Amino acid sequence: MKNLIFIKMIRYWVVFTVIFISTLISVSVNAVEVKDLYVAKVPIESQGRSDLNKALKHALRSVLIKVGGHQSILSHQSIKPQLNRYNSFVTNYRYERSENKQFLKASFDQAKINQLFVDANLPIWGSLRPQVVLWLVNEEGLSRNLISETSESSLVSTVNDFTNHRGLPIAMPLWDFSDSAIITSSDIWGRFAQPVYHASKRYLAEAIIIVRLSDNSLLADEQLANKNDNCQMLCQQAVSLDWSYFSANNEDEIPRFSKLYQGFNRESLLTQALSDITDDIYQRYALTTGENNQYEIDVANIDTLSRFVKVHQFLQELSSVQSVKLTQANGENRRFSLTLLGSKQAFLASLKLNKTLTQQIDLLDPTLNEKVPVFYWEQF
Numbered sequence: 001m002k003n004l005i006f007i008k009m010i011r012y013w014v015v016f017t018v019i020f021i022s023t024l025i026s027v028s029v030n031a032v033e034v035k036d037l038y039v040a041k042v043p044i045e046s047q048g049r050s051d052l053n054k055a056l057k058h059a060l061r062s063v064l065i066k067v068g069g070h071q072s073i074l075s076h077q078s079i080k081p082q083l084n085r086y087n088s089f090v091t092n093y094r095y096e097r098s099e100n101k102q103f104l105k106a107s108f109d110q111a112k113i114n115q116l117f118v119d120a121n122l123p124i125w126g127s128l129r130p131q132v133v134l135w136l137v138n139e140e141g142l143s144r145n146l147i148s149e150t151s152e153s154s155l156v157s158t159v160n161d162f163t164n165h166r167g168l169p170i171a172m173p174l175w176d177f178s179d180s181a182i183i184t185s186s187d188i189w190g191r192f193a194q195p196v197y198h199a200s201k202r203y204l205a206e207a208i209i210i211v212r213l214s215d216n217s218l219l220a221d222e223q224l225a226n227k228n229d230n231c232q233m234l235c236q237q238a239v240s241l242d243w244s245y246f247s248a249n250n251e252d253e254i255p256r257f258s259k260l261y262q263g264f265n266r267e268s269l270l271t272q273a274l275s276d277i278t279d280d281i282y283q284r285y286a287l288t289t290g291e292n293n294q295y296e297i298d299v300a301n302i303d304t305l306s307r308f309v310k311v312h313q314f315l316q317e318l319s320s321v322q323s324v325k326l327t328q329a330n331g332e333n334r335r336f337s338l339t340l341l342g343s344k345q346a347f348l349a350s351l352k353l354n355k356t357l358t359q360q361i362d363l364l365d366p367t368l369n370e371k372v373p374v375f376y377w378e379q380f
Contacts, residue, residue: 032131032169033350037066038113041164044104047095052104053086056093059106060086066167067113069125069282071275078120089113114341118322124341125167125282126320128350130206132281133171133248134159135188135196138266139214146185148175155213158267162274168281170274171203178202191244197251208246209277213266215239236264243273245280256280293340295347296327298374299357302334311377312336314356320347335372351375 040059045051060083065071073079082089093106117124136147138155147155149172156172163170173179183199191210200208212218218240241261247253258276263269302308311334315324321338328335340347351357357375 032129034127034129034167034169037127037167038063038108038110039105040066040108041096041103041105044095044102046102055104056086056090056106057083059093059104060089060108062165063108063113064116066165067124068117068122069166070123070279073122076120076122079116079122082116114322118341123282126341126350128320129167129169130281131169131171131204132207132209132277133173133200133203133205134209134211135173135200136211136270137185137189137213139189139212139216139218141216144185144189146173146175146188148173150174154267155270158270159274162271166275166278168274168278171205173199173203191255193246193251193255196246197248200246200248205248207281208248209243210246211241211243211270211273213239213241213270218242218260239263239266239269241266241269241273243277245277293322293344295338295340295344296335296372297338298333298335298372299377300333300360300374301376303332307377308334310379311357318347318350320350 040062042055042058042062044055061074064073064079074083089108089112091107091109093104096103096105114124116122136155136159138145138147138153145151147153149156159170159172162168179199183195187195188210189212196208196210215237219238239262241263243258245256258273261269261273263272299311302311312324312326315321315336315338320341322341323339325337326334327337338347348359351359356378358378360374360376
């Protein structure tokens with residue numbers, strides 16, 4: 001009897017462990033599906049033809065950078081000639097006004113834009129992108145302030161504008177009681193890993209970024225001397241910035257620290273740093289379209305032609321998938337060979353966000369990594 005109870009306890013423990021680990025797996029995909037990747041909103045002087053053409057070209061450049069993830073693509077030999085063919089890619093546009101300024105909002109053909117990258121063998125950064133939490137400390141003189149999402153600071157607008165321009169999901173902390181109970185601005189300025197990791201968990205981030213802006217302690221002695229003499233009435237005040245990157249998924253990974261940025265404008269320095277950070281993150285997630293990005297999956301419960309059509313269409317419409325091919329049918333099981341435009345991790349993460357195809361994982365199977373992953377269609 002005792003042995004039976006013991007066996008049942010072990011069985012319950014195994015079931016609980018599997019459920020717990022599966023839960024961890026499901027929340028470990030800290031990614032956000034970015035909307036409007038193929039849409040850009042740019043300022044425009046007037047609705048005249050000349051200004052319209054300039055704005056459409058500007059909008060196309062913005063979309064190409066968002067989709068490609070890196071500014072250097074605009075100088076690529078296959079992309080550069082296409083910048084003057086903006087009318088070939090535009091699907092629609094409209095004018096908008098905001099704060100007494102006029103803007104053009106233009107949409108571009110997703111298939112045509114993607115084909116540009118495929119033809120040029122350039123990486124495509126899909127719509128599923130890593131969530132970033134940004135801890136930004138602004139030092140002015142002897143005062144250090146953490147910039148939250150509700151701060152009355154132009155730096156917040158700088159971050160939001162950059163997010164829209166480059167398509168990188170950036171969350172700024174709430175800096176409410178929950179945050180302040182865990183971490184201080186001194187912890188962030190000192191880049192102390194443990195409190196930073198702890199405070200960042202609530203934001204479900206894939207990457208943790210600390211940015212330090214300063215007109216004091218990050219300046220060189222010569223710059224400080226100029227600041228303290230009469231030059232402060234005649235000269236622009238120098239500002240310095242640095243940033244550090246922490247992987248939210250691996251606390252053992254050594255943080256990366258940037259160079260020191262120098263300038264005279266906080267917003268410009270922050271935009272430059274965010275651009276470099278985006279390029280750094282992009283290198284980890286984008287995958288060259290010319291590589292062999294084949295991936296096989298099984299869908300185990302396709303029992304009708306109608307369901308097969310729905311599954312095939314669903315896979316084909318995913319932004320991370322270039323093509324879908326049925327390679328095997330066995331009972332209700334269908335095997336699909338996918339050509340991916342992004343990484344396998346990005347594809348799996350997009351499925352977790354959609355929750356239409358759910359993966360069945362037997363964590364106790366020692367051959368798990370060697371098998372074709374099995375999914376179930378959840379729409380009936």
